[in-house]
Amino acid sequence: MLPQSNAPEVLFPDSLLVEVAWEVCNQVGGIYTVIRSKVPATVPAWGSRYCLVGPYFPNMAQGEFEAFDDLTVHTASDPFGAAVRTMRAQGYDVCYGTWLVTGRPRVVLINPFQAYNKLGELKSDLWQRHGIPSPDNDDLLHQVIAFGHLTTIFFQHVAAQVKPKQRLLGHFHEWMTGVAIPELRRLQVPAHLLFTTHATLLGRYLAMNDPDFYDHLMWVNWENEAKHFNIEPAVKMERAAAHGSHVFTTVSELTVRECIYLLDRIPDAVLPNGLNIERFVALHEFQNLHQQYKAKIHEFVMAHFFQSYAFDLDRTLYFFTSGRYEYHNKGFDLTLEALARLNHRLQQSGLDGQVVMFFITKRPYTSINPQVLERRALLDEVHETCQAIERQVGERLFYAAAASQDHKLPDLSNMVDDYWRLRYRRTLQSWKTNTLPPVITHNLVNDQDDDILNFMRRASLLNHKHDRVKMVYHPDFVSPASPLLGMEYGQFVRGCHLGVFPSYYEPWGYTPLECVARGVPAITSDLSGFGDYVLETIPEPESKGIFVVHRQEKSFDESAEELCNMMWDFVLLNRRERIMQRNAVESSAELFDWKNLRVHYDRAYALALERQ
Structure with missing residues (x-):
């Protein structure tokens, strides 16, 4: 029987765990959040028997990684340190230290570029041994192939340090990182191997x-x-x-189907993603934090x-909505359609108040819109006056x-000098304008082809006022x-x-x-791993401020109307x-803490240890 994952007791005391990810000390996308947030729940259970491995990119690792000063201290009883020391003796460029995050896990970072002189040989071996082609003009693939080769060597040296019965x-x-797996199996390195796909590469392109x-x-x-999408090697x-x-393994029941049809293997386990909720909990002050950061948004508005x-x-x-710019996959199209309907419904209703909707994403831009900057500067001048x-x-x-x-309040206007009266009047005269507020804050490289802007123009x-x-x-x-x-994303x-995320394709969805971790209600969809997990595990999620738009077997119009109704109901709530x-x-929020969700990883590790 497996130990409960919310307890700090030692797991699998006769085992070592090496977790390999491209985003260890290298923030690129969502996997970084998965790995980093899971560390505080993993380290207490594994201690010094746990190590992370990732590629070494100095500019990315600079603020996240701290190398050990003296490697000899970490070799006597440390199999990871001993493996690094052996590799260094053989001339490899390998770093060993700690990741500067909560839990301070041990980390091995390997420079992939040191193996570029062997790329021809490595690519030939990949094709002959595993049927994997690799073109000459894809540097990411070259980095991946080189890193896989070096990771294989590291595992061989760690395996040599494993004690009897370990x-x-x-x-x-x-x-x-998975390119190392077929080679480790070919070499019969004594390691129990797990592979997690967070989203199949082909599935993302197809969706x-x-x-x-x-x-x-x-x-x-x-x-x-x-071949059609030119991603055959990956x-x-x-x-x-x-x-x-x-x-x-994969991260949600939704991606299980993907794996079956696109990878031809049924996943052995589903590993839902969590967060280190303690990072966000502010005990009883989170309502005050809402007021504090809402005031900063007021300033911008x-x-x-x-x-x-x-x-x-x-x-x-x-x-607000946020995420990678994938207009259809992230549900930006559905969100915009529902907002257009909400705008019309609010105009017809006669209700007081309005909604300000923020789209936070990343697009190529040339500069911040000067008009937006000028508006901010002029308001600052009004404030100073x-x-x-x-x-x-x-x-x-x-x-x-x-x-x-006299106890009466005097006429305050008589207490203002003529200079400040004139300054106040002139400042307001220069402040007010008849032009419409911009819908976008930056000048895009090509705004004529931007789907979000084009929808706003059409709708x-x-x-308008x-x-x-x-x-x-x-x-x-x-x-x-x-x-x-002027604030952090979490603030x-x-x-x-309200957060609005009705994704069409979202293997998990952080x-x-x-939002939930910060006490903010959120809308998701049943086509996101998170939304599917919520529907499966939480009775009446609406009562907990988590709303799930139904997109499976629903038309775009039906889903847009349901989303509009959810936002309409939210607008009708009083303070x-x-x-x-x-x-x-x-x-x-505690339901999604890694301390509770780590048990899924524990079960997968137990299953791997049973298999040879």
């Missing part, structure tokens, strides 16, 4: 190009399609890893909109109160360095009222989970109801 587990994430991807999945000729690496591993027209911020709700008048009036009011025998979602849904398209990730929002999420809902969301 066993070695190797857990590989995604196709970029982006086929609006009926799920209906056509069982008829896909994987080899023809891989797809064959993924298939070789899936078939060569002792245990094959005032600068962006109030130069043209004003509205009541107390009756304004902030919705008001603060100067406030200081002057405050000082004079205090003197008048102390000297007066006339252009921030009468629009009740206002649009802010921010084609860059949120950061404290930005002169517009921005806390300041919003964005709604990150007290929204506070209660945020409390319910925050209290449910």
Whole structure:
């Protein structure tokens, strides 16, 4: 019987665990969040018997990795350190140290470029031994092949350090690391190998190009399609890893079907993703944090909109969506259609208030829109003028109160100098304009071909005064360095009222989970791994502020109407109801803590140890 994963007791005391991922100390996408957030729940159970392996890119590892000063200290009873020392003695460029994240796990980083002088031989071996082709003009593939070769060598040296009755587990994430698996099996290295695909490579390409991807999945000729999208080498690496591993896993029940039809192997286990919830928990202060960061969003909204027209911020709700720019896969198309319907419904209803919708994604741009920057600068000037008048009036009011025998409040306008009266008037005159607030904050490289902008133009979602849904398209990730929002992404999420993520293709989906972790209600879909998991495991998720749009076996129109209804119902909530809902969301976050979800990994490791 397996130990409970929320307890810190030692797991599999006779085993070593090496977890290999391309995004160890190398933030590229969602796998980075998976690996990094899981570490604090993994280290207590495995301790010094756990090690992570990734590629060494100095510019990426710079702020995340700290090398051990003296490697000799880490060789006597440390099989990973001994393996690194042996490789160094053979002339390999290998780093050993700790990842500077919660849990401080041991990390081995291997420079893939050191094996480039052997690429011809390695590519020839891949083709002859495993039937995997590799073109000459793809540098990512070259890095992957070189890293796979060096990882194989590292595993051989670790296996040589394994003591009698000890066993070695190797857990590989995604196709970029899986190229080592078939070679480890060919060499009969004594290691129990697991491979996890977080999203099949071919599945992502097909979903982006086929609006009926799920209906056509069982008829896909994987080899023809891989050649069509020019990804045959990577797809064959993924298939070789899936078939060569002792245990094959994926992250959601949705991707199980993908694996069956595109990789021809039924996954042995599903490993749902979690978060290290403690990183986000602020005990009883999370409502205060919402107010604090909402005030910062207010500042942006005032600068962006109030130069043209004003509205009541107390009756304004902030919705947002975010993620990689995949217009169809991420459900941006469905979100925009539902927002257009919501805008019309709100206009017809006569209800007070409005919605400001933020689209946060990444697109090529030339600069921040100068008009947006100017609006922010002018509002700052208005603010400074008001603060100067406030200081002057405050000082004079205090003197008048102390000297007066009258208890009545004096005329405050008489306490302002003519200079500040004139400055106030001129500042406001230069501030106000009749132009519409921009719908986008940056100048895109090619805005005529941008699907989000083109939908806004067609639907006339252009921030007219009468629009009740206002649009802010921010084609860059949120950061404290930005002169517009000036906060971290997590702070921005806390300041919003609702996250909207009705994805069409999303093997897991961290964005709604990150909302839940911060006490913010979120909309997901039953075509995302997270949404599917919620429907399977949580009774009445709506009561916990998690809403799931049905997209399986539904038309686009039906799903858009359901999403519009969800947002409409949210708009109808009063302040007290929204506070209660945020409390319910925050209290449910623990369900997705790695301390509870790590048990799925434990079971997969137990299964791998049973297989030879």
